[in-house]
Amino acid sequence: MKKKITKALENVFLNKRNIMESGIVKKIDVFQEEIRIYITLSNPTMHMKKKLEQKIYQTIKYQNVDKKIRIEMKLDTHEKRKTGIKNIIAIASGKGGVGKSTIATNIAVSLVKMGYHVGLLDADIYGPSIPLMFNLEENKISSCIVHKNGTSIMNPITSYGVKILSLGFFSKSGQAIVWRGPMATKALRQFIHETDWGVLDFLIVDLPPGTGDIHLSLVQEIPLKGIVIVSTPQKISLSDVHRSVGMFRLKSIYVPILGIIENMSVFIPKESKEKYYLFGKNGVKNFSKKMNIFFLGEIPMLQDIQVSSDLGIPVVLQNDDIRKIFLKITKNMIDHLPNVPIY
Numbered sequence: 001m002k003k004k005i006t007k008a009l010e011n012v013f014l015n016k017r018n019i020m021e022s023g024i025v026k027k028i029d030v031f032q033e034e035i036r037i038y039i040t041l042s043n044p045t046m047h048m049k050k051k052l053e054q055k056i057y058q059t060i061k062y063q064n065v066d067k068k069i070r071i072e073m074k075l076d077t078h079e080k081r082k083t084g085i086k087n088i089i090a091i092a093s094g095k096g097g098v099g100k101s102t103i104a105t106n107i108a109v110s111l112v113k114m115g116y117h118v119g120l121l122d123a124d125i126y127g128p129s130i131p132l133m134f135n136l137e138e139n140k141i142s143s144c145i146v147h148k149n150g151t152s153i154m155n156p157i158t159s160y161g162v163k164i165l166s167l168g169f170f171s172k173s174g175q176a177i178v179w180r181g182p183m184a185t186k187a188l189r190q191f192i193h194e195t196d197w198g199v200l201d202f203l204i205v206d207l208p209p210g211t212g213d214i215h216l217s218l219v220q221e222i223p224l225k226g227i228v229i230v231s232t233p234q235k236i237s238l239s240d241v242h243r244s245v246g247m248f249r250l251k252s253i254y255v256p257i258l259g260i261i262e263n264m265s266v267f268i269p270k271e272s273k274e275k276y277y278l279f280g281k282n283g284v285k286n287f288s289k290k291m292n293i294f295f296l297g298e299i300p301m302l303q304d305i306q307v308s309s310d311l312g313i314p315v316v317l318q319n320d321d322i323r324k325i326f327l328k329i330t331k332n333m334i335d336h337l338p339n340v341p342i343y
């Protein structure tokens with residue numbers, strides 16, 4: 001019986017490794033009426049625990065086991081709690097207004113839904129819009145900075161499960177702040193190195209559009225795991241993306257491009273089956289083939305997306321169809337990352 005259970009548990013995967021192989025199953029006891037499975041996890045989220053339990057129950061049920069299954073899950077106190085940020089991913093675009101911040105927001109929330117610990121750093125010096133997309137007031141500076149033993153550190157603000165810091169917290173709505181290169185770089189350095197992010201599986205960085213100083217200093221300053229590029233399908237948007245790709249592929253600053261997303265790919269009016277390719281058809285898909293970049297997926301142009309952005313509620317929390325699209329894109333992104341954390 002124990003062998004049968006062990007074999008069954010080899011079909012249960014957590015972050016791409018089967019739970020027998022990864023060693024989180026510490027013991028299996030078979031009693032007359034009950035099977036007890038002892039699992040030790042470091043730093044699990046509630047969502048992840050529940051999902052794992054469900055998977056185990058289901059897998060064993062398929063084996064026609066007529067005993068009660070009890071799962072004992074505990075936190076590993078011997079294993080040191082992992083700290084720090086495991087994967088920093090930047091979202092970039094050639095032009096402004098193509099939906100980069102919308103996509104950064106919804107990828108961050110999708111990652112939370114998948115059970116990861118997630119941060120979002122809004123580094124768009126030209127128009128930090130993350131506070132609006134999460135319905136956070138701008139000018140949150142007072143709640144962000146915490147003084148401890150004579151030094152000050154930053155504290156992100158959590159919304160919809162995402163820990164957020166934005167350049168927008170440092171200006172009042174409507175106030176013009178010109179983040180010049182060195183000033184912005186200094187602020188971003190603080191955001192990364194002097195901020196209490198806690199344990200993060202992913203830190204998503206919403207970059208400013210284009211190829212400026214800030215991109216270069218960010219790439220030198222922080223260990224990016226990869227870049228995700230967002231573009232709309234028309235030529236005029238793609239020509240700027242071409243420049244961005246060139247920059248990230250420069251030998252001196254090389255960062256892997258995890259893939260490209262086509263936003264506003266098609267418009268389908270409500271109660272209609274007609275598709276309108278307002279910005280051309282398959283522009284980004286064709287570009288990705290030409291440039292040898294992985295195509296992560298496409299997002300249609302939908303009023304719900306725009307309305308959600310303005311309301312400050314991420315659209316993945318409001319619309320099932322769009323949630324599925326974003327979850328698929330987020331999974332594709334993770335698949336292109338080496339070493340996704342294992343609990």
Ligand code: ADP
Nearest residue numbers: 096097098099100101102300301302305306309
């Ligand atoms: P960027 O960060 O590239 O400047 P934003 O994410 O701020 O762009 O998006 C610009 C505007 O376009 C926002 O009002 C947003 O709600 C809207 N938008 C983005 N993607 C879509 C989409 N797929 N469908 C409809 N509106 C969208």
